[in-house]
Each structure stands twice: as structure tokens, then as C-alpha cells.
Amino acid sequence: MNRLSLKERFQLSRFFSGEKAVDEPVKLTHRRIFILPTYRGLNFAILTAFLLLMAFVYNNNLVYLLTFLLASIFFITILHSYKALAGLVLQKGQSKPVFAGEAAGFTIYINNPVDVERFNLQIKLEQPESLTIKPQSKTCVTLYSLTQKRGWHTAGTVTLSSTYPFGLFRVWSPIRFNLKALVYPKPSLQERPFPEMPSTNIQKGFSQKGTDDFYGLKGYQPGDSIKHIHWKAFAKGQGLFSKQYSSDSSEEIWLNYDNAPGHNTEERLSQLCRWVIDAERIGIPYGFSLPGLKLSPDNGTTHTRKCLEALALF
Amino acid sequence: MQNDTHHLLDAANQVILGKAHKIRLALCCLIARGHLLIEDIPGVGKTTLANTLAKLLGLNCQRIQFTSDILPADIIGASVFDAKNLTFKFHPGPLFNQMVLADEINRATPKAQSALLEAMEEQNITVDGKTYPLPSPFFVIATQNPSYQIGTFPLPESQLDRFLMRIELGYPDHDAERLLLKGQSRHSLIESLPVMLTPERLINMQDAVTDIYVSNAVLDYCQAIISFTRESSEYHCGLSPRAGLALLNAAKAWAFMEQRDAVIPEDIQAVLAAVAGHRLRSGNNDSAAIVAPILAKVAVH
Amino acid sequence: MVRHTPESVWKHSPCFKSMNSVQNKSILIFLLASIGLIAFPHINHIPKAVFAFFYLLLSWRFIGIWKQNWLPNKPVIFLLTVCGLALLYSQYHGVFGRDAGTRLFVTALALKLLEIKSERDLYLITYLAFIVAASQFLYEQSLLMAAYILFVCSILLATLVCLNSTKLQPFTALKTAGIILVQAIPMAVILFILFPRVEAPKWMLFNEKHQAKAGLSDSMEPGSISDLGMSDELVFRVKFTGALPPPPQRYWRGPVLSYTDGKKWTQVKDLRFRPILDKPVFTGLPYQYTLLMEPQDKNWVFALEMPADYALPLSQNANYQLVTLENPDKRTEYKITSYPGYNTGAITRIEYKDAMQLPGDPSDKIKQLVKQLHGFDSTSDYFINELLNHFRKEDFHYTLTPPLMEENPLETFLFETRYGFCSHYAAAFVYLLRVANIPARVVTGYQGGELNKVGNFLEIRQADAHAWAEVWLENKGWVRFDPTAAIAPERIERNINIDQLMPGGIINYMPADAAQAAFNWLKQSRQLWSNIDYHWQRWVINYDNKNQSGFLSSLGITDIKAMLYWMVGSIGLITALLSWLLLYQKQQAIDPVVRLYNRFCQKIAKRGLLRGPCEGAKDFAGRVKIKLPEKATSIDQITDLFIKLHYGKNSTPDDFKLFKKRVKSFKI
Incomplete structure (x- = not known):
């Protein structure tokens, strides 16, 4: 672990929002663990003060002893509180892309490399989540952060805390990871038909495909041109297949930024997003174009991801 | 027994120049009963490698050139009506060979591809409700052209891990290239190769690999690698349990070829790029670059 | 693609908010059970009504764990609060003081139990319970009570x-709590020893009505007692610095009763104004001892006859009895020196008058008896001897359950019943001597005491209370005579407390040896317990300002500054030890093979060749061999052995030995 400069060491933000963001696993040591008595802990201190007064007034040694015992427990609890977090290793995991308005999930791995069970830890990004980690084991927890806008969503400080064993002290450790999740635009709620593309439009520039370009085979469906039936295979008793040619653009659409309806950029992106999802679901190969980017028609998760990523970062 | 592999490799290196490590990996894959995917541009010697191995091992080799109009029946065979006996007779396809070279597998339709991949997995073929076992040893070397051309169907990512290893051959280095240019035709060289290892010996070897000892320390290392890929944010998708098994099997075969009776971490490291590279699905084609973080960050046990 | 709707994510909040979960049920059972246990010893300390009120509400709450809707609502709680306050008011006027405070806290705890809404209330209840636990110690400070409270x-x-x-x-929670409690004990003890004890200022002391303590009274009326139900409550303990006095000399002097009205014997009234007497002339070896008085309601201190040296706050009255000038309701320790041999010298006029007082003329019957025993015509010594022989020879009996003698108890005892205990004999003896014109008086106090063999101290209990006589003889001064010794010598001489055993019938029915052994075992364990209790009382309960300074100065801690240093120092030390114990995270045991190999790597590292954590042994060896070709053989040997031992299947112990040897002999 890199050393802290004196100035960094005394920065107040270190206590609440943690040190500067990292990618590597973080081991919780005294540098990152902070302890303060809780409200209940302060009341406990008042209780011991009251008992001390009682012992003093009645000059009762056993009340003294009880007082000192409670005071010692209060003191020792500091060590136990520290022990509740010390030695844990936190590591950031992956985050999956989400649509705007959804909660982005960030996976955090917590490794407990020692023989101590960790009871009732609370881990919090926006909402607290409690967990217990068995000795010498590893758990992962997914923390959610609500997203608003498309683009990169960065999550703030992850705070791991505990009040174990007595609730008299709260021990916490703020850790900042480089938690980033890609946020796609929110898909438009309106279901609009895919844009109709004049075939000449797509022929321009980049498609070399002609009617003769053999593309592949697909199972014969009634209505397919007889010209396209793969007779050779039929003769071998392999069934009816239709040859497909790449100029068969009837099953291909182009999703274009300029054609997307909407009053502003966001609305257009939102509509494009909807189209991408719909097209992928129906299984039509779709081309995708944004100003400065063109993706040839395709299907599949990788293609969808590329399109959505482009929308997110546009 | 391991000495045979040395001679075999030496002979292979005479034919395919400057690719000792790749040939070694290919042989390792064969001994581990896995299948090999070679992904590279045309003309770097993918077919030569397959032919050389087939010749040296005395396996009957059949090449299937995948095209866009190839049908599953073209690969596995079909039942044809025999007019004389008035029955259907099964004509085995080219897959019924000990070594199958599936060339340019990504040119075929997904349907044809999955016919091959299923046969690889099951080690037998079911046609019309009848099951025909594939020969043993059975070894598929598939080649795939990485440049996405129109009308190709790259193997779906989920199907990639049917191959134990994926390797790239790459261009030969300067000296090898020179020798290649100077020397005689590879084709005639392959023709003149003797059989160095009988199929029976190969099966014995494959059996011997399963007996290679894996210590707890190595298992720890293996698990550390798997959980690293699952937890690290560098990978979209971690290694599956099947990938873990594949890694261990490949490492065992590697240890066997290194004439050891137990796996050491170096064995895992040696096969890691080939075994894990295509399973981590990172979009990058350079296996070595994909697994570099693992080699740099996971401590050996 | 997994979609998370915000609602599904935010729904489950793990915090302790509602009081309905199963988890909270067990917490409540735990809490209520411990509160029930904590308040229970108060059964003897607080009025039954308050006690019943407390347990009623507790049971109500307990049932409420399962039957939520049975719990009282706000108006009912208000009503109950009014009830509780009324109960308090009817029992005791005021809010300060031990009894009032205890009742107040117990009632408050009970009422709070019915209103558990949040985690905060649970904490408040727990804190109140701690206060109630502490209040137990205001009533009872025994070791058992301390252990009980610690448990609760x-x-x-x-x-x-x-x-x-x-x-x-x-169970795990209990274990965790127990562990932390045990870890806290050393620090608590240090604080206990070193925390400065300052007496509370007078205004802070609340006046408590003293409950009458059973014990020796300042009068004696033998005829009116038919059952001497003396308890075995401890009165004081004595620890001798040297040898112990033999049992016949263990007379612990209490009040001297000179005045009698025929039935009752009392102290003379104006004793306080009597001049302090000259010190007796002491002979023989002195006994030095420490006397630890239990709390008393009279300021008498029972010294071994005859006390010679003592320090303030003790003083001696005109009857050679020691009294303390301080409040006797605290356990106090005194250092006293006594001599078994003494001569008080001449008798003063007023003493003589007191010692000859008789309630009117003795009856003829008595005069006849005195005459018969040559009371009027021989020396004092002779008469005393005769009188003691009379008790011995005639049909006199010693009993703790004498018949009642309402009318003229003396004559009834001497001539009719002839059954009595020490008071009867002492009274009769003194009376008869006075009739024979010999100055005599009754002395009360304690006799004997049980030796605690474990702690080597004497324990004197209420049952050891005794009365004997003191006679003034020419040239000898006041001389002790114990007529009881004539009747029941075992009462005086043997080390068995016969008074205590006789009523229980232990002495009478003790036939077999086995029973004797069991009895001895019982006695020993009782003594062991007494010894523990003695030290508990002495070092814990009685550890006050004076004891503290005495103990600390024996350690060389004399002033408050040193105390502070010691306190901070020892707490720091304990903290350091505990932190080490708690926070030292045990590294997983490293395989000896790996450890040896690491040593080998360290040796190579001296040459600047470091093995990376991700580098295998074989690769490392290959890299090192290039740099250190001259060591290639031994590096290979060690690496091969390491691989065989660590990764291989068939390694033998011999391999390990060889490996060890090679690593050790590997030089660079």
C-alpha cells in the first residue's frame, strides 16, 4: 500500500469518503478503519459515571468493581470493534451495463482470510446491506446505485461498517474504488415501427453485395422463390433449403440517428435504443448508424452491445 | 514413452519451421484428448500442421472444407436408400476419421457448425435414432479465419470452449522464413514422413495422462486462477468449471510431455494462454495478452 | 441482460426496525430472563408490594412476546405508571437513599419493559438493569452475590x-460476552486497586435506618431465655502474627455487667464518666493480632483478655473493654496486642461498690448455701473452689435450652431446675460471691473461636457468645473465673464449638468413623470457604482508603501522582497485551517444505535475484542458473527436490531430510 503524505493523512474527507479511488484490492488496516462511540456508547459512558457516583456515595467496593468492569468492557470493545473489520480484503468486481433510471449493480468481493467470523457487517453504497462472513471465506455482495443519465455512471464511496459486539462503537471504513458502469439510454416507451429504408440508400458506399452473392442457407418456407431452392441438397434427400443472397434486404433494417423521431438528441437516442432492443428480440439483422459511426447489419449480443455502447457514449 | 513425443516433435519441427511451441501445444492438446482450434489468416501453415501431425501419428486424416452451402449430412454422413436391398444404409461422412481437419469452419452455417461441435463433444453420432461411435483416437483440428468477411459465421462464443485449446500460428520469423523459401515443398516433405507413433501408443499415452498426479498446491493455484478471472474486473466473464477441468487436463498432458509424473505450476502457465484465451471472451484475439494479468497477479502456491 | 428495478433492490432493508422478527423474539427472551434474574435477590430488600409489581409487569411482558396484542396500550401504561408511583409513595417518602433509589429504579425498569418500541428502548432497559444489578451490592456484598451478578x-x-x-x-452470543467480560477483568482489577478511594463528603451520606443486628446485648437476663438460638453469623476474625493462644485462654472481652436487679444484669450507667484506669501489669508473652470486626451496631471491640496496645480509634473504658470511636457499621480492622497474664492491681472505691451490689437481702436459702460452702468463714480462694466443686459435683447440667425461670430465677436455677448455660452459671456464681462479700462481676463477650486451618485465623461467631465471671482478689486484681468450665469443660478447652454442634445433634449422634471422616471433610471445606470469604471481606469489601494506602505504600506507591502513573502504565500494558492477543492474526501454518524453499530463495536474493510471487520454482531455477552458472548443479538439485516434495506424489521423509540438508548447506 502506498504511503500517505502528511497532508493526506489529516484530510477530513478520508474519514467519510475514503482515500483516492483505486482498482486494486484493499486490505483494511488501521489506516482505513475508523472508530467512534455511538450514541449508545456515550450513554453507556454516562451509565458508568452514574455507577461510579453510586459507589462513591455508598463507598461500596463491589459497586466500584462493577463500575470498573463495565468501564473496562467499554474500553476493550474498541479493540473488538476494530477486530470486526481488520484484515478484510475488499476487491471490486465487474459491473454490468444498465439502462438509465435502473440501478447499476457493482459487485464487491470481500475476503476474510483469517480464522475470525465477521458478524453483522454493513456495507453501503446507497442502501445498507448486511452480511456475515464465515472464517476463511469469501463473499460477494452486489451494491446498487440508481442511475439518471446515460454515459458512464461512477459510484461513490463504499462504506463497510459494524457495531459488533455491543453497539457501543461504530467502526467503519470508507473505500473508494473506480466503480464505473455504462448506462444505456432509457428505451423509449413508445413502440414505433422500424424505419423504412429505400434500398438505394444502403447500396451507397459500402455494400458490395449483389443479387448473386450467396449468403447462406435457411430452411425453406412457403413463399420463398423457387429459384432459390437448393435443389442439390434436396436431391440428396437432405430436405428443402432456400439459398439466401445478401441483397435480400427485405429482412434487414437500418437504424439511423437521422431517421429517429424525437425533439432532441436524448429522445432520438432513446428511440434508437428501443429499436435496437426490439430488433434484437425479433432477430432481424440491423445496421446501425450514428453520426461518425456505422455498424453493418448483424445480430447477436456482441452487436447489440456495440450499438448500445455507442448510444450510451454518444 | 515420453521419448516418443520428443522424436515426434523433432520430426514435426523439420517440416513446420520456427513453430516448436505451437506444435508442442497441438500435441499436448491431442494427448489430453482435446480438440484444437487454430485461428489465423490463410497461408501460415494451419493445414500443414494438421497434415504433419496426422502423418507422424499414423492417423487417417480427412479434411473437410467448410463452405456456406455445406450441410450437416455432408459432415456426419447420411442414410441413403439402397435400391437393391430396399433399405436405408448409413454412409458415414468424413467425420468418421481419427483426425479431422475442419478447414475454415466459420464459413459454414451455424447448423453445420453445431453438427460438428456436437459430434466432438459426444464422441459419437446419432442418425435416424441409431448411434454410431466415432473412431478412437478422435481429434479435430478446426481452423477459423479471424478477419470477418461477408457471409461468415464466426463460432458463437459459447461454442468456443468445446475446443480445448485455441492457438494462433503467426508469421514465421526471419530465419524460418528463409529456410522455408529455400527448402523443398512442404507437401513432399509430409509425404516422406514416417509414422512415429502408432494410434495404440497414442491411446496409451492418453490413458497415462489421467494418472498424472496433481498436488493440493497445484489445485490451489488452479482455483486461484479461476477465481481471479471471475472476480477481476478485467474479464467480462470468468472461467467456467469446464474451463477449469480443461486447464487441469491440459496441464497434466503438458507435465506428461515434460516427462514428469506430477503437475507443477509452470505446466499450468504454459498451457494457460491456449486453454483460457478463447474462453475469457474478451474480444481481443491475442491469447497471450488476455492471460497476461493472470500470470502477473496470481501467486503460485 | 439483467434488469434491476429500483423497487426490488430497495425493498429489503436489513436494519433492526420492527419488533416482530424471530430474531428479536430471542433477544427479548434473553433480556427479560436476565432482568428477572437480576432483580430476584431484591426479594429481601424491597417491599413485597414493589417486588410483586415488578414481577407482574415482567411476566406480562414475557407473555407479550408471543401475544403481541395483550401488551398494554398507552393509557394503560399511563395508569400503571401512576400505580407504580403511588406504590413508591406509600412505601417510602422521598427519592434519595439506598432503599428509595432501589425501589425507584426497579419500578422504572418494570414500566419501561412494557414500552419496547425500538432498539433504543432495549439499550435503556439494559442500562437500567445494570443499575439495578449494582444496587444489589448495597444490600449484600458476599462473594456469591458478586459471582451471581457477574453471571447475570x-x-x-x-x-x-x-x-x-x-x-x-x-450460546455463541453468551460465549462472546463471557470472553469479553473475562478480558475486561484484569483491567477492572487494576482500576479497583489503583483508583483513589476518597470518603464521600458527609452531606452525600444518606441516613439509613439501621436494621437491628443480632449480637451481644448490653444486658443479660438468663431466666427469661429458654432457647439460646444463637446463629453462626460471623462476628469477627482474628489473625495472629505469632502463635495462637490455647483454647482455654481465648476469652474475647465484651461489656462488663455489674448491676443486677435479681433478674437482669446490666452495665453500670455512668461508665463513660469513670476515670481511665491505670494499665494493668502484664506478664507472659504478648499476642499480636489483627482483628477484623464485621459491621456492628455497637461500638464494642472484642479484644483478647487482656488488651495492652491498640491504636486509635480504639479506646479502653473503665472495665478494660475496648470500644471504637468510629461508626461500627463498617467492617473495620484493628491491630491489638494482648497479654494472657495480667494484674489489675488495686480496686477503686466505686468499683468495689459496683462489684458488691445486690438487689436487696439474699434469701435464707442462699445464705444457707454460702454458709455450707464456707463462704463466710474461709478465704476467697477456698470459697470459690468450693463453689465450683459444688457445680461440678451436684446435679448441674449444661444446656442451651433451659426451662424458663420467670420468678426468682436465681434460686430456681440453683435449687430446682439446675439446667442452664453460661449466663445462668456466671450470674449465679457472681451473685453467690457477692453474698460471701467477695467483689465479683459478670463479663460478657465471646469465648473460643474456630480455627480456620487454611487461612490460619480464628473465626468467632455469634454462637461463641459467652458469659463468665471476674473476681477481685487481693494482690491479683480482677481474676477471671468461668463456672461454665466446671460444668462443661469441653465447652472451653476443646477446640470444638460444642454450643454450635449440640443443638444440631452432631456430637450426640456421631458413632462411626466414616461419619467422622465425612464430618471432617465437611468441616475442611467449610473452613476453606471461610478462608476465601475472609480474604474476600478483607481485600475486596474492606478495601478502603486506609487499606488502599497501606497496600499501595507496601508496593512503593505513595502519592496520587505515582498512583496515576501506575494506573496509566498498567492499563497501557494490559491494552498492549490484549491488542496483541486479539489483533494478531495468525498466519496460516506454512508448509515446512515451502518455508525451507523460501529460505533458499532468500539466499539467492542476496545476489539480487528475486523470485516473484507468480514465478514457478522451475522457471526461477532456469533464470537463476543463467546468472549463477557455477551453482547450477545445487540449484537444480534443490529445485527438483522441492518439486518432488511439494508437487510430487511419492516423496519420502528421506527426501525431506536431504532437501533440508541441501538448503542449509547451500551457500552463495
């Missing part, structure tokens, strides 16, 4: 553990 406190702490950890088994 650990349950209370376990409740807090349960509150702060989900999914924790109650």
Missing part, C-alpha cells in the same frame, strides 16, 4: 451482542 451481567451483555449481530446463536 454476562447475560445482559450477550443480549447486546445478539442485538448487534444477526444470525448469531444465543
Whole structure:
């Protein structure tokens, strides 16, 4: 672990929002663990003060002893509180892309490399989540952060805390990871038909495909041109297949930024997003174009991801 | 027994120049009963490698050139009506060979591809409700052209891990290239190769690999690698349990070829790029670059 | 693609908010059980009504764990609060003081139990329970009570553990609480020893009505007692610095009763104004001892006859009895020196008058008896001897359950019943001497005491109370005579407390040896317990300002500054030890093979060749061999052995030995 400069060491933000963001696993040591008595802990201190007064007034040694015992427990609890977090290793995991308005999930791995069970830890990004980690084991927890806008969503400080064993002290450790999740635009709620593309439009520039370009085979469906039936295979008793040619653009659409309806950029992106999802679901190969980017028609998760990523970062 | 592999490799290196490590990996894959995917541009010697191995091992080799109009029946065979006996007779396809070279597998339709991949997995073929076992040893070397051309169907990512290893051959280095240019035709060289290892010996070897000892320390290392890929944010998708098994099997075969009776971490490291590279699905084609973080960050046990 | 709707994510909040979960049920059971236990010893300390009120509400709450809607609502709680306050008011006027405070806290705890809404209330209840636990010590400070409260406190702490950890088994919580409690004990003890004890200022002391303590009274009326139900309550303990006096000399002097009205014997009234007497002339070896008085309501201190040296706050009255000038209701320790041999010298006029007082003329019957025993015509010594022989030879009996003698007890005892205990004999003896014109008086106090063999100290209990006689003889001064010794010599001479054993019938029915052994065992364990209790009283309960300074100065800690240093120092030390114990995270045991190999790597590292954590042994060896070709053979040997031992299947112990040898002999 890199050393802290004196100035960094005394920065107040270190206590609440943690040190500067990292990618590597973080081991919780005294540098990152902070302890303060809780409200209940302060009341406990008042209780011991009251008992001390009682012992003093009645000059009762056993009340003294009880007082000192409670005071010692209060003191020792500091060590136990520290022990509740010390030695844990936190590591950031992956985050999956989400649509705007959804909660982005960030996976955090917590490794407990020692023989101590960790009871009732609370881990919090926006909402607290409690967990217990068995000795010498590893758990992962997914923390959610609500997203608003498309683009990169960065999550703030992850705070791991505990009040174990007595609730008299709260021990916490703020850790900042480089938690980033890609946020796609929110898909438009309106279901609009895919844009109709004049075939000449797509022929321009980049498609070399002609009617003769053999593309592949697909199972014969009634209505397919007889010209396209793969007779050779039929003769071998392999069934009816239709040859497909790449100029068969009837099953291909182009999703274009300029054609997307909407009053502003966001609305257009939102509509494009909807189209991408719909097209992928129906299984039509779709081309995708944004100003400065063109993706040839395709299907599949990788293609969808590329399109959505482009929308997110546009 | 391991000495045979040395001679075999030496002979292979005479034919395919400057690719000792790749040939070694290919042989390792064969001994581990896995299948090999070679992904590279045309003309770097993918077919030569397959032919050389087939010749040296005395396996009957059949090449299937995948095209866009190839049908599953073209690969596995079909039942044809025999007019004389008035029955259907099964004509085995080219897959019924000990070594199958599936060339340019990504040119075929997904349907044809999955016919091959299923046969690889099951080690037998079911046609019309009848099951025909594939020969043993059975070894598929598939080649795939990485440049996405129109009308190709790259193997779906989920199907990639049917191959134990994926390797790239790459261009030969300067000296090898020179020798290649100077020397005689590879084709005639392959023709003149003797059989160095009988199929029976190969099966014995494959059996011997399963007996290679894996210590707890190595298992720890293996698990550390798997959980690293699952937890690290560098990978979209971690290694599956099947990938873990594949890694261990490949490492065992590697240890066997290194004439050891137990796996050491170096064995895992040696096969890691080939075994894990295509399973981590990172979009990058350079296996070595994909697994570099693992080699740099996971401590050996 | 997994979609998370915000609602599904935010729905489950893990915090302790509602009081309905199963987890909270077990917390409540824990808490209520511990509170029930904590308040229970108060059964003898607080009025029955308050006690019943407390347990009524507690049971109500207990049932409420399962039957939520049976719990009282706000108006009912208000009503109950009014009831509780009324109850308090009717029992005691005021809010300060031990009794009032205890009742107040017990009632408040009971009422709070019915209103548990949040985690905060649970904490408040726990804290109140701690206060109630502490209040137990204001009534009883025995070791058993301390152990009991410690146990209950650990349950209370376990409740807090349960509150702060989900999914924790109650037993584990109890264990955790117990462990922390035990870890806290050393620090608590240090604080206990070193925390400065300052007497509370007078205005802070609340006046408590003293409960009458059973014990020796300042009068004696033998005829009116038919059952001497003396308890075995401890009165004082004595620890001798040297040898112990033999049992016949163990007379612990209490008040001297000179005045009698025929039935009752009392002290003379104006004793306080009598001049302090000259010190007797002491002979023989002195006995030095420390006397630890239990709390008393009279300021008498029972010194071994005859006390010679003592320090303030003790003083001696005109009857050679020691009294303390301080409040006797605290356990106090005194250092006293006594001599078994003494001569008080001449008798003063007023003493003579007191010692000859008779309630009117003795009856003829008595005069006849005195005459018969040559009371009027021989020396004092002779008459005393005759009188003692009379008790011995005639049909006199010693009993703790004499018949009642309402009318003229003396004559009834001497001539009719002839059954009595020490008071009867002492009274009769003194009376007869006075009739024979010999100055005599009754002395009360304690006789004997049980030797605690474990702690080597004497324990004197209420049952050891005794009365004997003191006679003034020419040239000898006041001389002790014990007529009881004539009747029941075992009462005086043997080391068995016969008074205590006789009523229980232990002495009478003790036939077999086995029973004797059992009895001895019982006695020994009783003595062991007494010894523990003695030290508990002496070092814990009685550890006051004076004891503290005495103890600390024996350690060389004399002033408050040193005390502070010691306190901070020892707490620091304990903290350091505990932190080490708690926070030292045990590294997983390293395989000896790996350890040896690491040593080998360290040796190579001296040459600047470091093995990376991700580098295998074989690769490392290959890299090193290039740099150190001259060592290639030994590096290979060691690496091969390491691989064989660490990764291989068939390694033998011999391989390990060889490996060890090679690593050790590897030089660079």
C-alpha cells in the first residue's frame, strides 16, 4: 500500500469518503478503519459515571468493581470493534451495463482470510446491506446505485461498517474504488415501427453485395422463390433449403440517428435504443448508424452491445 | 514413452519451421484428448500442421472444407436408400476419421457448425435414432479465419470452449522464413514422413495422462486462477468449471510431455494462454495478452 | 441482460426496525430472563408490594412476546405508571437513599419493559438493569452475590451482542460476552486497586435506618431465655502474627455487667464518666493480632483478655473493654496486642461498690448455701473452689435450652431446675460471691473461636457468645473465673464449638468413623470457604482508603501522582497485551517444505535475484542458473527436490531430510 503524505493523512474527507479511488484490492488496516462511540456508547459512558457516583456515595467496593468492569468492557470493545473489520480484503468486481433510471449493480468481493467470523457487517453504497462472513471465506455482495443519465455512471464511496459486539462503537471504513458502469439510454416507451429504408440508400458506399452473392442457407418456407431452392441438397434427400443472397434486404433494417423521431438528441437516442432492443428480440439483422459511426447489419449480443455502447457514449 | 513425443516433435519441427511451441501445444492438446482450434489468416501453415501431425501419428486424416452451402449430412454422413436391398444404409461422412481437419469452419452455417461441435463433444453420432461411435483416437483440428468477411459465421462464443485449446500460428520469423523459401515443398516433405507413433501408443499415452498426479498446491493455484478471472474486473466473464477441468487436463498432458509424473505450476502457465484465451471472451484475439494479468497477479502456491 | 428495478433492490432493508422478527423474539427472551434474574435477590430488600409489581409487569411482558396484542396500550401504561408511583409513595417518602433509589429504579425498569418500541428502548432497559444489578451490592456484598451478578451481567451483555449481530446463536452470543467480560477483568482489577478511594463528603451520606443486628446485648437476663438460638453469623476474625493462644485462654472481652436487679444484669450507667484506669501489669508473652470486626451496631471491640496496645480509634473504658470511636457499621480492622497474664492491681472505691451490689437481702436459702460452702468463714480462694466443686459435683447440667425461670430465677436455677448455660452459671456464681462479700462481676463477650486451618485465623461467631465471671482478689486484681468450665469443660478447652454442634445433634449422634471422616471433610471445606470469604471481606469489601494506602505504600506507591502513573502504565500494558492477543492474526501454518524453499530463495536474493510471487520454482531455477552458472548443479538439485516434495506424489521423509540438508548447506 502506498504511503500517505502528511497532508493526506489529516484530510477530513478520508474519514467519510475514503482515500483516492483505486482498482486494486484493499486490505483494511488501521489506516482505513475508523472508530467512534455511538450514541449508545456515550450513554453507556454516562451509565458508568452514574455507577461510579453510586459507589462513591455508598463507598461500596463491589459497586466500584462493577463500575470498573463495565468501564473496562467499554474500553476493550474498541479493540473488538476494530477486530470486526481488520484484515478484510475488499476487491471490486465487474459491473454490468444498465439502462438509465435502473440501478447499476457493482459487485464487491470481500475476503476474510483469517480464522475470525465477521458478524453483522454493513456495507453501503446507497442502501445498507448486511452480511456475515464465515472464517476463511469469501463473499460477494452486489451494491446498487440508481442511475439518471446515460454515459458512464461512477459510484461513490463504499462504506463497510459494524457495531459488533455491543453497539457501543461504530467502526467503519470508507473505500473508494473506480466503480464505473455504462448506462444505456432509457428505451423509449413508445413502440414505433422500424424505419423504412429505400434500398438505394444502403447500396451507397459500402455494400458490395449483389443479387448473386450467396449468403447462406435457411430452411425453406412457403413463399420463398423457387429459384432459390437448393435443389442439390434436396436431391440428396437432405430436405428443402432456400439459398439466401445478401441483397435480400427485405429482412434487414437500418437504424439511423437521422431517421429517429424525437425533439432532441436524448429522445432520438432513446428511440434508437428501443429499436435496437426490439430488433434484437425479433432477430432481424440491423445496421446501425450514428453520426461518425456505422455498424453493418448483424445480430447477436456482441452487436447489440456495440450499438448500445455507442448510444450510451454518444 | 515420453521419448516418443520428443522424436515426434523433432520430426514435426523439420517440416513446420520456427513453430516448436505451437506444435508442442497441438500435441499436448491431442494427448489430453482435446480438440484444437487454430485461428489465423490463410497461408501460415494451419493445414500443414494438421497434415504433419496426422502423418507422424499414423492417423487417417480427412479434411473437410467448410463452405456456406455445406450441410450437416455432408459432415456426419447420411442414410441413403439402397435400391437393391430396399433399405436405408448409413454412409458415414468424413467425420468418421481419427483426425479431422475442419478447414475454415466459420464459413459454414451455424447448423453445420453445431453438427460438428456436437459430434466432438459426444464422441459419437446419432442418425435416424441409431448411434454410431466415432473412431478412437478422435481429434479435430478446426481452423477459423479471424478477419470477418461477408457471409461468415464466426463460432458463437459459447461454442468456443468445446475446443480445448485455441492457438494462433503467426508469421514465421526471419530465419524460418528463409529456410522455408529455400527448402523443398512442404507437401513432399509430409509425404516422406514416417509414422512415429502408432494410434495404440497414442491411446496409451492418453490413458497415462489421467494418472498424472496433481498436488493440493497445484489445485490451489488452479482455483486461484479461476477465481481471479471471475472476480477481476478485467474479464467480462470468468472461467467456467469446464474451463477449469480443461486447464487441469491440459496441464497434466503438458507435465506428461515434460516427462514428469506430477503437475507443477509452470505446466499450468504454459498451457494457460491456449486453454483460457478463447474462453475469457474478451474480444481481443491475442491469447497471450488476455492471460497476461493472470500470470502477473496470481501467486503460485 | 439483467434488469434491476429500483423497487426490488430497495425493498429489503436489513436494519433492526420492527419488533416482530424471530430474531428479536430471542433477544427479548434473553433480556427479560436476565432482568428477572437480576432483580430476584431484591426479594429481601424491597417491599413485597414493589417486588410483586415488578414481577407482574415482567411476566406480562414475557407473555407479550408471543401475544403481541395483550401488551398494554398507552393509557394503560399511563395508569400503571401512576400505580407504580403511588406504590413508591406509600412505601417510602422521598427519592434519595439506598432503599428509595432501589425501589425507584426497579419500578422504572418494570414500566419501561412494557414500552419496547425500538432498539433504543432495549439499550435503556439494559442500562437500567445494570443499575439495578449494582444496587444489589448495597444490600449484600458476599462473594456469591458478586459471582451471581457477574453471571447475570454476562447475560445482559450477550443480549447486546445478539442485538448487534444477526444470525448469531444465543450460546455463541453468551460465549462472546463471557470472553469479553473475562478480558475486561484484569483491567477492572487494576482500576479497583489503583483508583483513589476518597470518603464521600458527609452531606452525600444518606441516613439509613439501621436494621437491628443480632449480637451481644448490653444486658443479660438468663431466666427469661429458654432457647439460646444463637446463629453462626460471623462476628469477627482474628489473625495472629505469632502463635495462637490455647483454647482455654481465648476469652474475647465484651461489656462488663455489674448491676443486677435479681433478674437482669446490666452495665453500670455512668461508665463513660469513670476515670481511665491505670494499665494493668502484664506478664507472659504478648499476642499480636489483627482483628477484623464485621459491621456492628455497637461500638464494642472484642479484644483478647487482656488488651495492652491498640491504636486509635480504639479506646479502653473503665472495665478494660475496648470500644471504637468510629461508626461500627463498617467492617473495620484493628491491630491489638494482648497479654494472657495480667494484674489489675488495686480496686477503686466505686468499683468495689459496683462489684458488691445486690438487689436487696439474699434469701435464707442462699445464705444457707454460702454458709455450707464456707463462704463466710474461709478465704476467697477456698470459697470459690468450693463453689465450683459444688457445680461440678451436684446435679448441674449444661444446656442451651433451659426451662424458663420467670420468678426468682436465681434460686430456681440453683435449687430446682439446675439446667442452664453460661449466663445462668456466671450470674449465679457472681451473685453467690457477692453474698460471701467477695467483689465479683459478670463479663460478657465471646469465648473460643474456630480455627480456620487454611487461612490460619480464628473465626468467632455469634454462637461463641459467652458469659463468665471476674473476681477481685487481693494482690491479683480482677481474676477471671468461668463456672461454665466446671460444668462443661469441653465447652472451653476443646477446640470444638460444642454450643454450635449440640443443638444440631452432631456430637450426640456421631458413632462411626466414616461419619467422622465425612464430618471432617465437611468441616475442611467449610473452613476453606471461610478462608476465601475472609480474604474476600478483607481485600475486596474492606478495601478502603486506609487499606488502599497501606497496600499501595507496601508496593512503593505513595502519592496520587505515582498512583496515576501506575494506573496509566498498567492499563497501557494490559491494552498492549490484549491488542496483541486479539489483533494478531495468525498466519496460516506454512508448509515446512515451502518455508525451507523460501529460505533458499532468500539466499539467492542476496545476489539480487528475486523470485516473484507468480514465478514457478522451475522457471526461477532456469533464470537463476543463467546468472549463477557455477551453482547450477545445487540449484537444480534443490529445485527438483522441492518439486518432488511439494508437487510430487511419492516423496519420502528421506527426501525431506536431504532437501533440508541441501538448503542449509547451500551457500552463495
